Amino acid sequence: MTAKWLDALNPPQREAVEHIDGPLLVLSGAGTGKTRVLTCRLANLIFTGAAQPWNILAVTFTNKAAREMRERVADLIGADVEKVWFGTFHALAARILRRHAEIVGLTPNFTILDADDQLRLVKQILIANNMDVKRFPPRMVAAIIERWKDKGLMPDKVSSGEAGHLLGGRALDLYAQYQQRLLALNACDFGDLLLHNLTIFMGHADILASYQTRITHIMVDEYQDSNVAQYLWIRLLAQKSRNLCCVGDDDQSIYGWRGAEVENMLRFAEIYPDAKTIRLEENYRSTGHILGAASGLIAHNHSRLGKTLYTADAQGEKIHVCGFWDGMREAQGVATEILALTQQGGHSLSEIAVLVRAGSQTREFEEAFIREKIPYRVVGAKFYERLEIRDAVAYLRLLAQSADDLAFERIINTPARGLGAKTIEQIRRVARAAKLSMFAGAQKILVDGGLKPAAHRYLTAFIDMILGWQKQLDTLHHTALLELVLEQSGYMAMWQNEKTPDAEGRVENLNELITALGTFPDLRAFLDHIALVMDGDTASPGGEVMLMTLHAAKGLEFDVVFLPCWEEGAFPSPRTLDEKGMAGLEEERRLAYVGITRARQKLYISYAASRRVHGLWQNGAVSRFIGELPPEHIIEESDQTMRGMRRPVNAASSYSKNDYRIGDRIFHQKFGNGNVIAVDGDNLEVDFDKAGEKTLRASFVKKVPKL
Ligand code: ATP
Numbered sequence: 001m002t003a004k005w006l007d008a009l010n011p012p013q014r015e016a017v018e019h020i021d022g023p024l025l026v027l028s029g030a031g032t033g034k035t036r037v038l039t040c041r042l043a044n045l046i047f048t049g050a051a052q053p054w055n056i057l058a059v060t061f062t063n064k065a066a067r068e069m070r071e072r073v074a075d076l077i078g079a080d081v082e083k084v085w086f087g088t089f090h091a092l093a094a095r096i097l098r099r100h101a102e103i104v105g106l107t108p109n110f111t112i113l114d115a116d117d118q119l120r121l122v123k124q125i126l127i128a129n130n131m132d133v134k135r136f137p138p139r140m141v142a143a144i145i146e147r148w149k150d151k152g153l154m155p156d157k158v159s160s161g162e163a164g165h166l167l168g169g170r171a172l173d174l175y176a177q178y179q180q181r182l183l184a185l186n187a188c189d190f191g192d193l194l195l196h197n198l199t200i201f202m203g204h205a206d207i208l209a210s211y212q213t214r215i216t217h218i219m220v221d222e223y224q225d226s227n228v229a230q231y232l233w234i235r236l237l238a239q240k241s242r243n244l245c246c247v248g249d250d251d252q253s254i255y256g257w258r259g260a261e262v263e264n265m266l267r268f269a270e271i272y273p274d275a276k277t278i279r280l281e282e283n284y285r286s287t288g289h290i291l292g293a294a295s296g297l298i299a300h301n302h303s304r305l306g307k308t309l310y311t312a313d314a315q316g317e318k319i320h321v322c323g324f325w326d327g328m329r330e331a332q333g334v335a336t337e338i339l340a341l342t343q344q345g346g347h348s349l350s351e352i353a354v355l356v357r358a359g360s361q362t363r364e365f366e367e368a369f370i371r372e373k374i375p376y377r378v379v380g381a382k383f384y385e386r387l388e389i390r391d392a393v394a395y396l397r398l399l400a401q402s403a404d405d406l407a408f409e410r411i412i413n414t415p416a417r418g419l420g421a422k423t424i425e426q427i428r429r430v431a432r433a434a435k436l437s438m439f440a441g442a443q444k445i446l447v448d449g450g451l452k453p454a455a456h457r458y459l460t461a462f463i464d465m466i467l468g469w470q471k472q473l474d475t476l477h478h479t480a481l482l483e484l485v486l487e488q489s490g491y492m493a494m495w496q497n498e499k500t501p502d503a504e505g506r507v508e509n510l511n512e513l514i515t516a517l518g519t520f521p522d523l524r525a526f527l528d529h530i531a532l533v534m535d536g537d538t539a540s541p542g543g544e545v546m547l548m549t550l551h552a553a554k555g556l557e558f559d560v561v562f563l564p565c566w567e568e569g570a571f572p573s574p575r576t577l578d579e580k581g582m583a584g585l586e587e588e589r590r591l592a593y594v595g596i597t598r599a600r601q602k603l604y605i606s607y608a609a610s611r612r613v614h615g616l617w618q619n620g621a622v623s624r625f626i627g628e629l630p631p632e633h634i635i636e637e638s639d640q641t642m643r644g645m646r647r648p649v650n651a652a653s654s655y656s657k658n659d660y661r662i663g664d665r666i667f668h669q670k671f672g673n674g675n676v677i678a679v680d681g682d683n684l685e686v687d688f689d690k691a692g693e694k695t696l697r698a699s700f701v702k703k704v705p706k707l
């Protein structure tokens with residue numbers, strides 16, 4: 001009997017699948033069948049009897065990918081795939097650690113801390129060390145520890161040179177204390193799972209040998225995004241059998257900011273001199289134009305191995321590059337196009353994805369999908385369900401209605417202001433007894449007394465703060481009020497002080513919330529909108545459009561992909577450019593390459609000439625990545641495809657701020673429409689239809705297109 005899956009492979013793929021002994025690296029571009037090779041190779045190992053299911057360890061990037069691979073293999077051979085060691089690095093390492101926990105001072109029922117627990121622990125340690133948690137935010141401390149763990153370094157391995165300057169010279173000591181506390185709690189964090197494995201393997205040759213005997217074939221997908229600890233773990237396990245098969249694409253390495261080391265892959269041949277390297281060049285996913293655009297773009301990167309890719313598929317449609325006047329029209333344009341694709345184009349919603357650079361960018365698309373009744377799913381959390389958005393909205397709810405006890409409880413001590421569980425319980429009791437809201441109950445306690453002096457002081461300050469904002473409800477513009485709330489409450493600062501990617505994403509979301517609020521006439525309308533948006537979230541039988549970040553889309557594919565918000569200042573991410581310069585730019589470009597190569601048939605890249613940021617219009621320039629797409633593969637859209645949406649040609653040049661001329665029609669947020677009557681550098685003199693003549697900075701107005 002010949003294995004049927006071998007027929008579904010091209011010659012180099014088949015060679016990889018049939019290569020059973022010795023190290024193997026499959027290094028190739030997107031959509032060339034790397035994941036397919038892994039799946040077939042796994043089936044083939046079992047089918048030919050080269051390995052038993054429990055001899056095989058297959059590492060994938062997500063648990064979902066592991067599940068999918070298991071299903072695929074089960075479809076192919078129906079064998080005992082349950083016995084294969086499938087999973088992410090963390091899941092597999094946890095499984096091993098449970099068996100040998102005592103060696104590292106844990107018991108087998110140890111707890112794996114989630115991110116919140118981890119932060120709480122770091123904070124306790126900082127406080128115990130009399131360190132200022134404002135100056136040394138727990139999240140920043142946790143991030144330093146995580147980076148060391150990514151590199152496989154327990155406290156005794158961190159060189160003093162490396163640790164010396166961090167956290168005022170205290171970093172290493174804090175790390176050591178943190179590890180001790182984890183042990184005392186019989187717990188470990190994510191990074192520990194691998195590190196404890198390394199400790200066990202390196203200290204106990206017999207245990208390592210037992211795994212090396214048992215696991216005879218190891219396979220790793222997305223190898224380009226592995227970190228040093230993961231690399232060491234694999235290397236130890238594969239040392240004896242040397243049957244290690246890694247697949248990856250250096251052009252898709254996008255987790256450098258989380259400790260991934262693309263060098264792991266580039267050095268594979270050095271570490272395993274007898275390694276076979278197979279390159280796959282035929283792309284089976286995308287049309288010719290999509291592939292051509294992706295290849296043309298990534299060719300701008302200097303540090304890459306370089307590969308050729310081709311497809312036997314038709315050229316297909318050119319990539320639609322679409323400009324819009326503003327972000328709202330862009331989101332509406334995408335929604336309208338999705339309706340057309342599903343209603344007339346025969347595409348199903350679940351085969352359509354919108355991929356954004358920053359998590360905060362999902363918001364405008366969510367609004368458009370809700371408006372158009374397009375079922376959608378966000379990978380991660382929907383915008384209004386995110387922690388920081390719920391917190392900020394709780395402040396607004398309390399302002400609008402002080403009897404909102406849920407909102408009150410949510411934010412009374414967020415950020416921490418000395419009003420702990422005991423005080424809150426006291427307020428709750430008084431409120432219940434007097435049949436009052438908690439807010440009123442709190443005011444009653446302050447009058448009647450009964451709190452400790454410090455708590456009394458903190459509560460007075462809190463209540464006064466809320467009352468102060470409530471007084472301004474009618475006088476201050478609602479976006480200005482939210483800015484004030486976020487500032488005075490210390491909520492924005494709480495996240496700003498934590499210089500981690502996670503915290504920065506939350507700050508971006510809060511800024512996006514201010515922008516969102518500005519699109520409503522008042523606070524009430526906005527709160528009603530949110531209440532309705534959060535309601536009625538049911539799965540749709542016709543599938544859902546997928547909305548996620550580019551990072552989350554790795555390894556996935558869709559018939560139709562939308563890549564919006566391609567503007568300078570957004571993509572490439574200015575933060576990455578600031579922090580990592582040229583290397584950062586290249587990582588951003590790889591992210592663009594990942595995005596483009598997710599599409600099978602249709603790809604839309606779009607940008608907006610202006611966007612509302614904090615309620616003010618900002619004119620953007622088109623992302624440099626659009627300029628790097630080979631012109632023969634793209635089509636600049638008129639309003640035909642993005643139905644009803646007009647676009648400026650070369651938005652970058654026509655919207656630079658000095659580009660206003662006498663007679664231009666413009667729009668200003670506060671004064672409405674008007675005509676430019678004089679231009680003086682960055683200043684414009686404008687005759688507004690309603691507000692009369694004013695002089696303004698050009699950056700505060702928006703050109704009204706001549707239709
Ligand atoms: P990525 O780099 O994005 O992870 P990949 O290299 O892992 O991509 P796969 O996801 O394995 O690529 O394959 C891409 C698509 O091409 C899948 O739909 C897969 O089923 C299909 N494919 C792969 N090899 C072949 C082949 N030999 N014949 C037909 N289709 C194939």
Ligand code: MG
Binds near residue numbers: 555
């Ligand atoms: Mg893949």
